[in-house]
Amino acid sequence: MSKVSYYTAEGLKKLREELNYLKDIERPKASQAIAEARDKGDLSENAEYDAAKESQGLLELKIAKMEEVLANARLIDESQLDTSKVLVLSTVKLKNVANGMQMKYTLVAESEADLKTGKISVSSPIGKGLLGKSVGEIAEIQVPNGVMKMEILEISRD
Known part of the structure; x- marks a missing residue:
């Protein structure tokens, strides 16, 4: 299949x-x-x-x-996407709870992922951890060296 x-x-x-x-x-x-x-x-x-x-x-x-x-x-019909939750094509502004560092990623399909331009795959550990979350939520993301806590500051469509 x-x-x-x-x-x-x-x-x-x-x-x-x-x-x-x-x-x-x-x-x-x-x-x-x-x-x-x-x-x-x-x-x-x-x-x-x-x-x-x-x-x-x-x-x-x-x-x-x-x-x-x-x-x-x-x-993907971008006009039909909800901006209240993190979905494919969401641009998400995050803050690492541990060190306060802020970053911005756009979640895209696996084949379109390009970290240099800030596009990460929805099937990556960070992408999976962010899907479905709302502004203000803390996403606990399982990474190879443990659990990373990321606070969602902003969700937008660019």
Whole structure:
């Protein structure tokens, strides 16, 4: 059974672009590499041919997996999201109760997570700990070195 994934319009667009690149650019390159290797003679002793066939197989597997992800992708309607609780696409301002440090994260689908831009996955420990919480609540988040307590200061949609 396939897992449904939720994406923003931007994330879905990136996924489609990557799939189209693999199909339109990489697939013809792989076929060309096989044709060139085949032209070099005896296939039973042609390592270049074997490598090209294996590369094509891996590419086709990647394309098939991406098509499956795209088939199970759902676009999130941001206008319908509730801002009273932390959900996917919530931008959450947090304060670490232990050291008073403040941070801001946007919860996104796993495939769109990018810590450099402040986007964390809803399936990460912090993401799971924040889901469903409201402003003023303390989220106890299980991390590898124990339990981290984070106070939710603000929930918004950016």
